[in-house]
Amino acid sequence: MSELRLMKGNEAIAEAAIRYGVDGYFGYPITPQSEVMETLMELRPWETTGMVVLQAESEIASINMMYGGAGCGKKVMTSSSSPGISLMQEGLSYLAGAELPCVVVNVVRGGPGLGTIQPAQSDYSQAVNGGGHGDYNLIVLAPSSVQEMADFVELAFELAFKYRNPALILSDGMIGQMMEKVELKAQKDRMSDQELAEKYPWATTGKPSSRERNIITSVELDPYAFERFNHKVQAKYKQMHKEDVRFEQFQCEDAEYLLVAYGSSARICQKSVQLLREKGIKAGLLRPITLFPFPGVELDKLAGQVKGMLAVELSAGQLVRDVRLAVNGKVPVEHFGRMGGVIHSPEEVVEALEKNFLKG
Amino acid sequence: MALEVKDIIKPENLVYAKTKLLTERMMHYCPGCTHGVVNKLIAEVIDELNIQEDTIGVTPVGCSVLLYNYIEIDWHEAAHGRAPAVGTGIKRLRPDKYVFTYQGDGDLAAIGTAETIHACNRGENILMVFINNGIYGMTGGQMAPTTLEGMKASTCPFGRDVEHDGRPLNMTSIVATLPGTCYVTRQAAHTAPAVRKLKKSLRKAFENQKNKKGTSFIEVVGTCSSGWKMNPVQSNKWMEANMFPIYPLGDIKDV
Numbered sequence: 001m002s003e004l005r006l007m008k009g010n011e012a013i014a015e016a017a018i019r020y021g022v023d024g025y026f027g028y029p030i031t032p033q034s035e036v037m038e039t040l041m042e043l044r045p046w047e048t049t050g051m052v053v054l055q056a057e058s059e060i061a062s063i064n065m066m067y068g069g070a071g072c073g074k075k076v077m078t079s080s081s082s083p084g085i086s087l088m089q090e091g092l093s094y095l096a097g098a099e100l101p102c103v104v105v106n107v108v109r110g111g112p113g114l115g116t117i118q119p120a121q122s123d124y125s126q127a128v129n130g131g132g133h134g135d136y137n138l139i140v141l142a143p144s145s146v147q148e149m150a151d152f153v154e155l156a157f158e159l160a161f162k163y164r165n166p167a168l169i170l171s172d173g174m175i176g177q178m179m180e181k182v183e184l185k186a187q188k189d190r191m192s193d194q195e196l197a198e199k200y201p202w203a204t205t206g207k208p209s210s211r212e213r214n215i216i217t218s219v220e221l222d223p224y225a226f227e228r229f230n231h232k233v234q235a236k237y238k239q240m241h242k243e244d245v246r247f248e249q250f251q252c253e254d255a256e257y258l259l260v261a262y263g264s265s266a267r268i269c270q271k272s273v274q275l276l277r278e279k280g281i282k283a284g285l286l287r288p289i290t291l292f293p294f295p296g297v298e299l300d301k302l303a304g305q306v307k308g309m310l311a312v313e314l315s316a317g318q319l320v321r322d323v324r325l326a327v328n329g330k331v332p333v334e335h336f337g338r339m340g341g342v343i344h345s346p347e348e349v350v351e352a353l354e355k356n357f358l359k360g
Numbered sequence: 361m362a363l364e365v366k367d368i369i370k371p372e373n374l375v376y377a378k379t380k381l382l383t384e385r386m387m388h389y390c391p392g393c394t395h396g397v398v399n400k401l402i403a404e405v406i407d408e409l410n411i412q413e414d415t416i417g418v419t420p421v422g423c424s425v426l427l428y429n430y431i432e433i434d435w436h437e438a439a440h441g442r443a444p445a446v447g448t449g450i451k452r453l454r455p456d457k458y459v460f461t462y463q464g465d466g467d468l469a470a471i472g473t474a475e476t477i478h479a480c481n482r483g484e485n486i487l488m489v490f491i492n493n494g495i496y497g498m499t500g501g502q503m504a505p506t507t508l509e510g511m512k513a514s515t516c517p518f519g520r521d522v523e524h525d526g527r528p529l530n531m532t533s534i535v536a537t538l539p540g541t542c543y544v545t546r547q548a549a550h551t552a553p554a555v556r557k558l559k560k561s562l563r564k565a566f567e568n569q570k571n572k573k574g575t576s577f578i579e580v581v582g583t584c585s586s587g588w589k590m591n592p593v594q595s596n597k598w599m600e601a602n603m604f605p606i607y608p609l610g611d612i613k614d615v
Contacts, residue, residue: 024449026449057475058474060474062445064442064475065446076449091439094438204436
């Protein structure tokens with residue numbers, strides 16, 4: 001049965017994982033996301049659904065435990081925050097190279113370096129460009145509410161298994177830490193080992209005489225074969241752009257100026273749109289939900305309608321590059337954002353739009 | 361009448377055959393290399409215990425990266441040093457399977473030190489096979505954590521200088537001190553008796569897993585003729601004279 005609860009974004013991730021029937025979670029503590037593993041350890045799902053929860057010795061170990069579990073065809077996830085996600089990049093590259101589905105949550109904090117434990121969106125470029133070595137991408141989902149933190153666990157797993165590719169939920173310290181009402185879905189059963197072996201014939205389940213051995217690997221020493229593999233992976237990313245771009249529009253129908261923002265920044269920008277309209281400025285908001293695949297086609301359409309776009313993000317300007325690429329010079333695209341854990345106010349966004357497009 | 365070859369090669373005369381778990385693929389190892397013998401023994405033990413359908417192996421980065429080409433079981437190829445974490449993930453989610461890692465000295469005792477120690481300390485119910493030949497083979501003979509004092513390698517061309525490069529690391533003794541390990545042994549594979557003993561150890565380690573006893577850890581002191589710049593016979597002699605005093609053979613722990 002579904003259930004209404006008041007909880008933190010990080011807690012919602014943990015609850016949703018158990019209810020969706022996730023098989024394993026491997027993690028390492030880091031602020032501001034430690035509540036994910038703390039909640040799981042408190043709920044002890046190994047006694048109910050059979051979900052495994054293990055605290056690893058490092059983020060490097062947890063992402064490689066994921067590589068083990070994912071190769072067995074299991075639904076495995078981890079969560080961390082920026083410095084920990086940096087440590088996972090090697091493993092993520094291997095997971096993508098071995099075409100393994102899994103879900104990683106990044107509750108972003110300000111960087112570079114040890115930085116701050118306050119919210120930021122400064123890991124955007126790392127997230128949407130793969131992040132590790134080699135030509136690959138992660139499926140990237142950006143929740144902007146506690147409800148979406150819960151809902152995107154299921155969505156991320158579905159996309160990860162559809163494409164056999166790791167999926168990343170790119171959240172931030174604000175969404176992770178704030179409390180909101182959330183509707184949690186009813187408990188689902190975990191997949192049995194038998195069903196898994198039928199559904200995922202690539203998984204390592206122990207080699208029966210009826211099939212060839214399954215090898216989870218990302219190594220291929222024949223350059224021509226490896227080029228073919230790379231083409232295959234790129235074809236998946238093309239398919240994602242055709243079938244799985246998700247975004248939300250807010251008052252875009254008659255908009256003359258467009259704010260582009262995701263996650264926590266998009267919530268602030270909704271208020272800014274309202275304030276701008278009260279001043280007689282027709283503003284709208286496009287909120288990418290999938291940051292990869294990016295809703296570039298939609299932005300390109302809106303470029304024919306609006307006079308300017310302002311990418312608003314908690315960073316020095318990372319999302320703005322994708323917006324510029326999408327509209328390819330058709331309209332001016334500017335950037336506004338605070339950094340280092342400082343969160344912009346709706347009024348600051350209004351000022352920035354006016355300064356860039358309406359004054360002087 | 362003289363016997364011809366065709367008179368000898370008959371099923372009834374068969375005394376030894378390649379286990380059916382070894383594939384037909386020709387191994388890529390250099391002549392004299394220890395890996396081939398250990399690969400074969402693992403295949404034989406899995407076959408003899410009849411656990412082919414229930415075994416998942418984890419290969420490392422190093423000379424044995426392509427081990428998955430040789431034994432007819434399911435495999436994961438791990439990132440450098442991460443095999444114990446990968447093995448942990450597999451075993452935790454498939455506790456009904458036999459899981460083993462196979463790693464070299466650089467993989468297990470340098471870049472993967474943390475994963476090795478913590479998997480052993482948690483007592484992951486897996487087998488870890490550790491091939492120690494004191495050198496990085498695949499990358500062309502660089503110094504390993506287990507390279508002996510004075511031993512030459514391409515990154516210590518005048519011999520390992522302990523003042524500059526540190527001392528050889530005895531990982532097997534370290535993991536023996538951890539409560540999670542149930543069986544820690546050091547073996548070799550260069551003579552017929554050594555091969556027999558090693559095979560017994562491997563069998564015992566798989567049986568430990570069946571009995572959920574904790575981590576079994578088998579070091580195999582081996583040779584690297586190419587890296588050591590010796591022929592296989594010289595390598596074995598050099599190993600006996602120089603490696604065995606620092607890495608003495610025998611069981612260190614058997615709970």
